[in-house]
Amino acid sequence: MLVLATGQAWRRRSVVSDNGLVRSVERVTAVLELLSARRQPLRLGEIAQELDIPKSTVHGLLHTLAAQDLVRRDEEQRYRISIRLFSLAATALGFEDLRDVARPAMRELSESTRGTASLAVLDGHDVVYLEKVEDRSSLVQVVTQVGTRVPAHINALGKALVGALPPGERERWVDAHTFTQVTGSTVGDPEAFRAQLAAQDRLGYAVNDQELHPAVTAWAAPVRGHGGQVVAALSLAHLGSPPSADQMHELGVRVRDAAARVSEVLQSG
Structure with a gap:
């Protein structure tokens, strides 16, 4: 915010x-x-x-x-x-800024991985997409567009944003959320979701392992503005067969680093 x-x-x-x-x-x-x-x-x-x-x-x-x-x-x-x-x-401040600042890191991430990079914010129990950069050479594209709303528990962006909430607010969010299953891999209850949040606390990034769509694996990390306040999350989506365990971690780290670069620019501005 x-x-x-x-x-x-x-x-x-x-x-x-x-x-x-x-x-x-x-x-x-x-x-x-x-x-x-x-x-x-x-x-x-x-x-x-x-x-x-x-x-x-x-x-x-x-x-x-x-x-x-x-x-x-x-x-x-x-x-x-x-x-x-x-x-x-944001518009009044010339701050298309958040999207403008994030776009170079998103473009580099997309081009180097041939994946789709996205920027989103948490709005209640949904994620709202603010920006998207995709690999144009790919024959298959991720269908989410700017303005798309998705339940937060089924994608990496939502997990990263919920995980960044203050502890008490995070607990209330989880207690109030409806964990609708979209695929066979979608997290289906509060305790399983809390376990995922604990894992991403340790790793510094969130993972969506075929929970939104069977063909999509994604990673996300929070973007922080002045004072360390989370203002958005940045993600990378991979289409096709799930990566290996080593690739999963490598790509998660790359997303975490990309989000950190955007945070540095925002905090220095």
């Missing part, structure tokens, strides 16, 4: 206007800054308490923001910044 305010800057903004400013706009800004400053979603009552605004007012603000897809509400009635707001902010 793109941080729109740093530190506790939101605390310093008065939500009571005495200088001719529009109070509702100030309050909307305060809500968005609070949500962006917190790494975990917040409930309506928590937002009202933090900003000292009546719950009824906060409810109206959140209802309007949600209707405009600027905030999202999860199954536990908690609110967070939406992907749409991220996209608007």
